[in-house]
Amino acid sequence: MGVKAWLSKAFAAYIHKKHQQWMQHPVEAQKAVFDHILAKAQSTDFGRDHKFASIKSHADFVKAVPVKDYEGLKSYFNRVKEGEKDVLWPGKPLYLAKTSGTTSGTKYIPITRDSISNHINGARDSLLAYIHETGKAQFLNGKLMFLSGSPVLEEVGGIKTGRLSGISNHHVPGYLRTNQMPSYDTNCIEDWETKLDKIIDETIDQPMSLISGIPPWVQMYFDKLMKRTGKQIKDIFPDFSLFVYGGVNFEPYRPKLMESIGKQIDSIELFPASEGFFAFQNEQNDKGLLLLLNSGIFYEFIPTEEYFNENPTRLTIGEVELGVNYALVVSSNAGLWGYSIGDTVKFTSLKPYKVIVSGRIKHFISAFGEHVIGEEVEKAMQRTISKHQEVELFEFTVAPYVSQNEGESYHEWLVEFARQPHDLKGFEQELNKQMQQLNTYYDDLITGNILADLKVTSLPAGTFRDYMRSQGKLGGQNKVPRLSNDRTLADGLLAVQK
Missing domain, CATH: 3.40.50 (Rossmann fold)
Structure with a gap:
């Protein structure tokens, strides 16, 4: 020693x-x-x-x-x-x-x-x-x-x-x-x-x-x-x-x-x-x-x-x-x-x-009164990955998608996988199930057909890196917000792919 x-x-x-x-x-x-x-x-x-x-x-x-x-x-x-x-x-x-x-x-x-x-x-x-x-x-x-x-x-x-x-x-x-x-x-x-x-x-x-x-x-x-x-x-x-x-x-x-x-x-x-x-x-x-x-x-x-x-x-x-x-x-x-x-x-x-x-x-989603917080989305993701063990994650964030048509609004999960799930639809369904178990308001909105089931948007490798670079926040101590009550971050991530 x-x-x-x-x-x-x-x-x-x-x-x-x-x-x-x-x-x-x-x-x-x-x-x-x-x-x-x-x-x-x-x-x-x-x-x-x-x-x-x-x-x-x-x-x-x-x-x-x-x-x-x-x-x-x-x-x-x-x-x-x-x-x-x-x-x-x-x-x-x-x-x-x-x-x-x-x-x-x-x-x-x-x-x-x-x-x-x-x-x-x-x-x-x-x-x-x-x-x-x-x-x-x-x-x-x-x-x-x-x-x-x-x-x-x-x-x-x-x-x-x-x-x-x-x-x-x-x-x-x-x-x-x-x-x-x-x-x-x-x-x-x-x-x-x-x-x-x-x-x-x-x-x-x-x-x-x-x-x-x-x-x-x-x-x-x-x-x-x-x-x-x-x-x-x-x-x-x-x-x-x-x-x-x-x-x-x-x-x-x-x-x-x-x-x-x-x-x-x-x-x-x-x-x-x-x-x-x-x-x-x-x-x-x-x-x-x-x-x-x-x-x-x-x-x-x-x-x-x-x-x-x-x-x-x-x-x-x-x-x-x-x-x-x-x-x-x-x-x-x-x-x-x-x-x-x-x-x-x-x-x-x-x-x-x-x-x-x-x-x-200030990082929550309550576009419909669900008040989903960071702890819940992280726990839902963790539980879902435990049931889809082939999955490896690089980064993700969650944002509301608000539709003018009743029952067509949903939470969009923008995910950059290091390794994709074999069954993306099954992964999506399990994630939605976990969120319903973790947040009773979210569950009420789903069962009441006010919210549609969440959707996972799989982002290409490097999307979060490119977005953070575009914002001058690549590396160091900078962090991606886990969730937002608007679509500023979500739209920014989708835009860097175009």
């Missing part, structure tokens, strides 16, 4: 013990975060505007600070971006994380000196938790691949600005820097396909042991490697033993990815965002993600059926229940206040508090 692997086990035990301390007192941990961030932000413009000095309880906070998304707080964010101090958090942010928003255009999320450790330690602790649980640390002696955005930073309002993954690249610990792939120069290449070819040049003969990235882009990397070598990933990288991912549900991609690898390997799911590093998988046999309750973020949870109400219920960690779909709202030492990040979660455990990401609050 190498020195890094040996030392990491002692460090992993130390961090595990520290996590256990707040995990045993989760409500108290969240109250400590709440009190600290409110006290520190009292003299900011936002703190004065919302009378932070008078807030003594969560009930006071709910009255003083309404839930808003980026658009609702844009006037404050714009002032931060223009270089003003003490707007949302004392001083100026250390960075601005630049991210593409579906409704607000480009978003600039502050990362402060206080909040940067949340991002860095969250990613670090996920690996240490894995080491502590499994005893496996040898991967630290191999090469570690992080498929991410460019680390090149620009300046906006005197603040270093770039993609979160690029910002994080500047904070990789020195003891891992010599293991890190690809090279800095290659990581700076903006064009994804050019960058991917260069990454393959640099990694093809290296002892890769850990690979991290969003599953569809990792799959693209694997496909190119296999095409160039004629080998499976296990034969190209015999030491590859750990896959780290986040951003999308891995399950629809798992069969194809594992077939490409050629063996089963361990994986760790993360829940990172520009707004904060929220959770990570800390046990291999539990898909729930440990919610980080002492990391500078105060969480609130809104039952999704109340989200669009004028005054929705805002629950704290001690009030949540298992299995309920909640919209996630955060306030933090990054200067976010009552901020709706757009993700929905469900708790799978309350001792400790663990979640799964169930979808996006």
